[in-house]
Amino acid sequence: MKSFRMYRQSMSIIAAATLTLTACSKSDDDKPAEKNINETVAADAQLTLFEAAVVKAGMSNTLASTSNLTLFAPDDNALKQIDLNGDGTADLDTEAKIKALDANGVAVLTTVLQYHLLTTKVMAADVPAGPNAEISTYGGKKAFATRNNAGVFINGVKVKKADIAATNGVIHIVERVLMPPMGNIVETIAINPNFTFLVAASQRVGLDILNTLSAPGPLTAFAPTNQAFIDAGYPSIASIQATPAATLKPILLNHVIAARLFTSDLTEGAQPASLGGGKLTITLAGGAKVKGNGNTTAASLSITDVMATNGVIHVVDKILLP
Secondary structure, three states, rough: OOOOOOOOOOOOOOOHHHHHHHHHHHHHHHHHOOOOEEEEEHHHHHHHHHHHHHHHHOOHHHHOOOEEEEEEEEEHHHHOOOOOOOOOOOOOOOHHHHHHHOOOHHHHHHHHHHOOOOOOOEEEOOOOOOEEEEEEOOOEEEEEEEEEEEEEEEEEEEEEEEEEOOOOEEEEEEEOOOOOOOHHHHHHHHHHHHHHHHHHHHHOOOHHHHHHHHHOOEEEEEHHHHOHHHOOOOOOOOHHHHOOHHHHHHHHHHEEEEEOOHHHOOOOOOHHHEOOOOOEEEEEOOOEEEOOOOOOOOEEEEEEEEEEOOOEEEEEEEOOOO
């Protein structure tokens, strides 16, 4: 997973069978937990970076002494992908880098780790079918959980291993780091340098689109990168500013759906309606893709399940034409 730089100023389960995600094995049931969550994390060879992050954030005591917790723990492979400060390099891929984080880095790290923790014990079988049942995390931010035939998901991120018992709660291993929302869709896009063309197009259209993307939602925004605009015939921001707002408005609205759709909600052949009045076509073979009525080929979702306070953002590599 490529890091998503929109978190730079403030700071989205390998598939298992439903049976595995909804019940512990008999041997696990028969063997009582002997370690608390902190000790269980420390003993797990796939959570060495997560353990170092917990220590650096000063959360070891919380994981050791607080009762009835649920921890969604990203494994080492997930943490190696994260760029906290937005400089283009991973910040959590070694224990040495984690230990060297400055005060700002620790503050962001703490916020991220708290987003992986619930103050109630929730076994995989008890995750609501949803879709996207709202839950509150330790830090007070909202997350969304789903259980379906494909497994258990939180913010569209799949649980790789569920129901790891601890004396004070339960641990679920997730395949990606859960990034908390840092603003609404407009605010989240505005701080990412990969979306300066999209920001310019939104500003050109004006309050109609800005108010739409700032509304309470829930919304799903397919956000085209700068390169997507260039490939579509907008070589510069000046070219966007020279385009009539009436031309840009239906294009931008065609990238927005009036629902919160994580990748775990996408189904083959689905045709959700966009706010522009058209339909988008979803395909999943070879990776999730979305196509506008006016496109000859589908756009790939290069980065998925980026949380915003009013919805979710997926990054696409093409303009979705009405």
